[in-house]
Amino acid sequence: MTLDSKLVTLDEAIAKFVPVGCSVVTGTYMEQKIPFAAAHEIIRQQKRDLTLIGPISDILFDQLIGAGCVERVMATWVGNVMMGSAYNFRRAVEKDDPMPLDVVDYTNFTMSLALHAAALGVPFLPTRSTLGSSILEENPHLLVFESPVGDSEKLVAVEALHPDVAIVHACKADAQGNGMVWGNLGITLDAVAASSSVIVIAEEVVPAETLRRDPNRVLIPGFRVNAVCHVPWSCHPSPVQGYYNRDDAWFREYHKASKTLQGYRAWLKKWVLDVPDWVAYLDKVGPERLKKLKPSSGIHSDPVYTGF
Amino acid sequence: MTLDSKLVTLDEAIAKFVPVGCSVVTGTYMEQKIPFAAAHEIIRQQKRDLTLIGPISDILFDQLIGAGCVERVMATWVGNVMMGSAYNFRRAVEKDDPMPLDVVDYTNFTMSLALHAAALGVPFLPTRSTLGSSILEENPHLLVFESPVGDSEKLVAVEALHPDVAIVHACKADAQGNGMVWGNLGITLDAVAASSSVIVIAEEVVPAETLRRDPNRVLIPGFRVNAVCHVPWSCHPSPVQGYYNRDDAWFREYHKASKTLQGYRAWLKKWVLDVPDWVAYLDKVGPERLKKLKPSSGIHSDPVYTGF
């Protein structure tokens, strides 16, 4: 007996696992491995009324907001990490333009704990972070309570967050969704564990045997994964350690282009709506530009003996 | 400016960081990487009134109990995994022989959460495990409380555990205590994070540059480590993935030898008290026996590109 493969195209995965109105956690590695290919596909499929969940979304959340896909953002920081403001986010919050946006502010740690609570199957986790802050006052998912152990000290209960779907990158994955990752992990593992469905977007799809030579790097467990998409360069312009570096200029260009809604819409038409898929996008970016992003330091890990 | 090295001999590390009466968490990987070399040194240095903290201690806790070093055990399972009973543990609990022993029973998950609570800097973590069990009734560090979020459901607060010292193995470490690990990790990372002092016992000591080629495997952060000891084969008879396999016969022999206190004391004299250090122990075990434990499957991890 052989196992059913979970390999699907990215448009199939988005069509099936990102329904209108669902909550999506993504950008979980932080400034690396932001799955822009998935965001563009969500925009093309006009998935609306989404709740976006993530820590530092860099410009991905901004793109989805500007495209009118987003009803609510639960995040710690929405902007352009290199340049500052995310203009679509600002327009939506400050002027309901193009539409109003509900924002629930978290901190990096409390967002991490909210997903960790779901990963550990409990309704909340305690912390002392956010005590004294306005974030604590305004976020309904952060509640002050007295510790049941010790001196009844004041703690914050961070309510568990259960996203409908996690969209996460993997360096290598097999057809069952087991995902090999390296580089900084951010809140990825808890996001995967907390979510009802999981889409893995892999730089490489490899046989299971390849992953089994190094199980310590296989931190996305296939039994929690619903779809595996093979999309090289899926995170451009953000970096994927060992595959491609950050396209800094892209973030600068986006910043400039998105200063006005009109400018953003021209950008959106050019880079998202007028390209059918990620292959076409990469073609349009051009091999010259991509080539410059390839890593060159040559630093590799040493093999370790994983057998017996 | 260069940094001070944390490299010391094992007897120096035990003398300095395992004072009489302290609490020690060890055996944290579970049935792999049990630092028997450290336990033997603790016995030789007659460190008494210890509190031992650990999940599945296999026969390490039993040896320390039989040697009269232990006042209290906070554990989930004390025995000989392959053979069943740990006889010194049984004699101490059942007959105060050679001395009484205080036992605080945990479960694997609640012990993990107790250390995780300390690692996250909170007085407790919630769970639904142990509800309805006698463990919950008898362990004073597990308390039923009402969830402050949701429907006030019943939860168990697992009180944070802050061991005085963690003794943990690393496959490779640098002189600052940064430790590279692979294989199953058990509760090691939380044990390191939860403890006031940390002793790392390394199979290999390598330059920092070696570790930096593969930072994803460096999960013991040197800034939390107080002493690094270079002790090859330190976990015999337990296995260290890629270095040596389990010496199954040793556990069988120990089981037989320790059935009586007299038998145990003969074993202790032969293997601990009559050998000055771990090098002498390994000599006594003999190169023939060790050679048979070397791995032979040849399975290694593939290098990954960690540079930029």
Added chain:
Amino acid sequence: MRRPGLTLPDWLKRYVAPNIARPFGSLYFEWVDELASREITVGTRMVVAAAREIHDGEVVFVGMRLPLLAFAVAKSTHAPGAVGLYENGVIRELPAEGLIYTMADGPNVSEATSLSDMLSVMGPLAAGRVDLGFLGAAQVDKFGNLNSTHVKAGDDRVVRLPGSGGACDIACLAHRVVVLMKHEPTRLVERVDYITSPGWGAGTGWRDAQGLPRGGPSALITTRGVIRFDAPDREGRLAAYHPGETVEGIVAQTGRRMQVADGCGPTADPSAEEQAAIDTYDPEGFWTG
């Protein structure tokens, strides 16, 4: 004596029985069944019964000893998509190559699907993503509560056992639990002295009242038969006996009054595929010999 793919009794039934006259044949069948009860070891019957509790695609806390082999048998036969979790942080899809005594033995760590820490497997357990867990214990009571911490010996002496390990966690948090145990009157008791791992507690509604989110034992597989807890009152009833045992004999070997479920019959012999898997993963009969 065993040939891969066909047990001796199977072979006798298939090739010899058809050629024997009826009246004599029925005696012959009794003889074959008795032979089967000797030929098919108790270990084999328990492993096969345990394997059959694993459904395809399930996430299973495998444990050690017989269930480990049961997982390998299930993977090789009807449940290729099952995934095994181990408390030390191992996730495996391939059964381990070769005999192992602990869940951290080299072969169980090598070529694992994933290696991480305890929370990476206890998390899914607590979050309700583990279908089945296997447990052993020193004692089990009427409602499937388990004791592996300390038992009173006859003379009021207390025997200290190793303790819970992850058993209590699995008993609290997995969707189903299957228990494997030696069938003796001192082990199958009315009420355990100490609940290491909660079963159905005091019967219907007890787990809910404790705040347990799900779970409870579904089957107790012993050296003599299979006890199930699916009656509304959650009392364990004898649901099947291993060929060679009798209902009366089993009741007599149970340290509590045990009811017998409707339709209680013999456990089915290992199929050729099941036997072949056992021959592969326990070639020297260490667990099943």
Added chain:
Amino acid sequence: MRRPGLTLPDWLKRYVAPNIARPFGSLYFEWVDELASREITVGTRMVVAAAREIHDGEVVFVGMRLPLLAFAVAKSTHAPGAVGLYENGVIRELPAEGLIYTMADGPNVSEATSLSDMLSVMGPLAAGRVDLGFLGAAQVDKFGNLNSTHVKAGDDRVVRLPGSGGACDIACLAHRVVVLMKHEPTRLVERVDYITSPGWGAGTGWRDAQGLPRGGPSALITTRGVIRFDAPDREGRLAAYHPGETVEGIVAQTGRRMQVADGCGPTADPSAEEQAAIDTYDPEGFWTG
């Protein structure tokens, strides 16, 4: 104009000044100091001031932009044993090679000391094992409370800023916090509209009352000088000014009444070693040019 290891003013002071007659010399020194205030950029002064807040062996939440460079300078000079933590799961001992814009840029991930998840660095922060954290913000008030979430513009319009990221966590849980900010009246205000990251709140005792376990801002390094919060009332007082600035000028450029600490004087110029480190880690003057 800069030579590695020696700034122009240093060079002038060292080699030219000794050869000039006293009365003329004192005028000359004023000129050199003014030159220094132009030659030594504000970015350099802020980086150096920030680097000096890091003690050897400390565990530091480094953040991005100027503090990142400050960490590299400290490591290269007086604090070789400092360790840098980044919220995305990076632990570094080596400063990143080359210019980086985010904490996950290739050079900050490559040759890290450890790479793991956010809890592996937020855990130590929460457990009180982080000595110092660097923060930026849009606004800071009298007691060092920070706002990086939304600010009221003059016409009652609200400007939405990116938000906390990890700033609130660091402000709550690190032993000390150092803030870097542009010095403008609209940024240094009496009271922030929104506390993204708690400072000393409303003054003495406030953090304890909130349940915060430790911490609070120790210094605010601006483009004009250094404000410290070590007075018993925890109000930020001007403790130093960058050469070229005056106390009166700074007070005028502050959007609240600012007290001046005893002993307020000029910040010390970069040492040769500090300048050399800046030249190494910001060769094109991206942050300090």
